[in-house]
Amino acid sequence: MDAFTSVTHPSSRSSAFLGHNFQPISHSHCSVAVKEEAVTWRLTAARYASSPKRRRSLTYFPAPRLAIRGAATKPSKSPAEEDWSIKRAKLVEKRVRSVDPKEALRLQNENSFVILDVRPEAEFNEAHPPGAINVEIYRLIKEWTAWDIARRAAFAFFGIFQGTEENPNFLQTVESKLDKDAKIIVACSSGGTMKPSQNLPEGQQSRSLIAAYLLVLKGYTKVYHLDGGLYAWFKEGLPAVSKE
16 A cells, blocks of 8 residues: 655644744644744655655745644544634633733732643743643654554654644643632743734634633633743743742
8 A cells, every 4th residue: 555644734724823932733633843933844755565666745835834644544623623713713702811921920829820831741840930730732642553653754754753742631631630610821832812913813823722722612711821921921030930
């Protein structure tokens, strides 16, 4: 059987443009990490079992989102992989507020809000706001199914050897730590935004906004979002601790 892997560029309406650091991006096919300033590529590679011929074509796109399709196909789309326009509409409907870092600190100190840090555990351990709880929304790929091997290969082509996937235990872990009436400020590195602009008419998706979307779907009613992300928190010199 021919082995086939392709990396294509979906429509910009559903793209996730996540901050200056390498961060995972969720979409309908896999999770991948790219850098905000970097261009992304489309790779088509076909390998024929009965012939040594190889074919490869490379095209550049100025958008930071990838979709990876392969002979091993992924099961049905999860809520986290829903189009950003649908996520954004639900967040607006549920009145999820964005707060800047200083307001978040005040809410944490004066109104018993909990900062839910959804970055990878390693990033959380390096530095995080005091009292923050870490539940990573994306994790390193752990399994070795045909689908996972195909994704690892696609990541490796771009020089990314620690590919990520959606954390299937995200909501379960959050529920074990926070009741449904908890007051939560969801934070990631870049923050993203729901505010429209000329360049981003639907705002900008981020890991924290994806997490906020999953929380409101699960019934959490007091969910806020950290505007500017933890990058802005650290930049403003607000309190931070590390975990040894």
